[in-house]
Amino acid sequence: MGKIKKIGVGDVFAIKIEDSEYYYFGRILFDVKEQYDGKGQKNNYLDWHGKSVLLETYKHISQKPTIDNFEIAVDSTFISKKRLFRENIEVIKNIPVNPKEITFPATFKNVHEEGILLAIGELALLTGFSTGFTDKAKVFPSLGNTYYLQLATLDYSKRLDLIKDKKDIMDNYFKSSNLKSLPEIYKEVCNDIDEDPNMSYYELALKHGFDLARFY
Template identity: 25%
Template structure:
């Protein structure tokens, strides 16, 4: 297949190790869908209460989801989601693409906890909500961006294939340490506090 630019909704594959393939889909392109709409040079639109974190070091980033399964060929078999949301630096132009549709209402952004202006905020997409959780117990939940190689390793690790990762770069948590999704009790507590119920 001829290589092309990755577009929102495209399914792509990653050769996570030689001869083994994983699949994912691009859900959101920060440069094309955010920076082109919001005038990032106009400081008057921002305040202490509103400063969307997608402006902070997220240029040239894409939001992707990854599907379950490790395959011997780059042919899509399943779209069961293993990793629902993770930011990565751009991966377009380096992997073959399979065209697929996307339901935009189901796009899920990672949830991060950040220290801002002396308080703690729950940041998700362009939303930033002040919360009360005392001190931030897990600094790793702050905003983060991964490279495709880390996502490939996380993909293997989450499917109990950590033995396929070279021992010298193997680690216990990968992307799980960077999204509130993987801390259900803390997430439930925060959503209850802001009136979101049991999400």
């Protein structure tokens, strides 16, 4: 294990948990800089995430950098490559990504003279909400944090014994970065723009003319 300088889409990685003999695991789902062509809807958040990767983590904690259980812990979050490369990380295998299974975080985006947008992947869909509503919910694009990624993964994997600072445990690790972690609010937003909150991202993007499969 050690520092790496390159990681690609589909790469499964192991990260050593600090001050322990254990690893947690994840996979790269989307690399914004390497894959996105800039042709999504105007004012989406992908350009802002230009130096980030979308990843998922798994409910598999091991003393060896090997994995055979791919039950998802954190289903999708953005982390900057710079932060990821600071970790004690190793790429252990590659599993091709199925674009139909990818989900992106959903956030608000306040665009002057246009309005409040629901930003999700390549999409930026105009809502009827005011800044008062979004200021209350406070869910906007976030670069993510590897510490809280590890914390959430350990928590969801029921490995509280490996969490050093128990005071950092949260009820919701993504309440300020993903509306889908607030299902009632996300449902309200989807109802406002006449979209199905249960529709997959792939189907939603395709409905609006964007086929995620073109990046794979």
